[in-house]
Amino acid sequence: MVGRLEGKVVVVTGGGSGFGAGIATKFTQEGAKVIIADLAQENGAKVAQSLGCTFQKADVTKRADWEAVLKNAIDSFGGLDIIVNNAGATYSNKPTETVKDEDFDLCFHVNVRSVYLSSSVLLPYFLETKRPGCFIQIASTAGIRPRPGLTWYNASKAAVSNATKTMAVEFAPQKIRFNAVCPVVGSTGMTHLFLGKPDTEENRKAFVSTVPLGRGSTPKDVANACCYLASDEAEFITGVNLEVDGGRCV
Template identity: 45%
Template sequence: MSAEGTQPVGEAMQRLAGKTAVITGAASGMGRASAELFARHGAAVVVADLDGEGAERATAAIRDAGGRATAVRVDVTREEDARLMVETAVREFGRIDVLFNNAGVPMPFTPVEEVRLEDWQRIMDVNVKGVFLGCRAAVPHMKRQGGGVILSTASTAGIRPRPGLNAYCASKGAVIAFTKSLALELAPWKIRVNCINPVATDTPMLNQFIGGGDLEEGRRRFLETVPLGRLAQPEDIARAALFLASDEADLITGVALEVDGGRCV
């Protein structure tokens, strides 16, 4: 990990100073790494997660490090919760500059004929509907402010599918298409919309993504498909999100950024 990932950032180097970010799925994994990195770069962060206690712990860690954050328990599939997290940002910090739709759910390897309708629907609700509801709640505020940034966590599975992950691949493909559509729709208001396609990442979701069974053997086989030879770490995704959220990416919109060690080449 770079020094940036472990040490406070000087004020002159802060890339999100004066901005407010809402991050879903921020109690752990990629979301928590992003929340902590955004805060170190000067952002006030709304730590949103279904795991309310985890969100409080992440918020406490940010505050202990000298950052600004507040926690909110949200179910991203509920319209009222999407409004709540955006309204919390506006109430606590005065605005919303960045929405990072990071919350998502995986699926175990399942042949399509064995996929239960309720499982398919849950994946679509969290991975697709959750992104839509977050965007719908945030966009009116961003339009009034004269701009903003929307990020979403998609997946390499959306462009290089794996067998047995049918619903998951479909959901992430939808996020990529939705991102590109919104990028065109919202460009007149200076709202940039991008997504990130991580390769399999060392997070609590990894066991299901690998497909169960012998986890170490599954990891070994998967790593053979990654030219750079390693899985992603949450901090890899956080650094990509930080760049896309910052003014350094001011001309970047409609992009699905692969953070995948070359897997999709």
């Protein structure tokens, strides 16, 4: 059977672990040519090798690295079709008055500036080539139904969702789609930061108790949602925040 993303060229940021690794795995299985762009070289290269895809070390907060990613996609595969802005960061759950400048900067640089740079660098390519691009941002339920203790992480994800909707409207005439996927907390390398304590089943109980389906998001859940939005099946879908949250935001 032909994969749903057969022949598509995809960049997945933060693909060396967590949701990003799940997305890279699913997209590769569906026939996409995937470039994992990650600052963590060891993890990113390991995942890429296991999937038979491409790894490129990249800092998503730097314009030059985005330009290098685009050049790699064109030189290696002849172009680019889909961007999944998955790389993200947060600080440890804490009272808002104790947040440091570096905590705030981390969230807005990695979570928001990366999306800004991806659009700033890549949109001209899609507009010039008239290629129907697809941008998928990994936002969060935190931007829709925020919990206390992560004010500026929540705000950064709300900014991602809003920017996604704005660009969806702006670039719809050029057939460039923008959508966001909003997971609820799962078990990833950042879960202990969301919790503000070790990531254990006991410590996750309070979070999970607010999810009607009774568990957190998994890489597979997020990857399946992204695959749909990236596929031709979603050609009429743009500007959505797809909540992959077991009913948390209802």
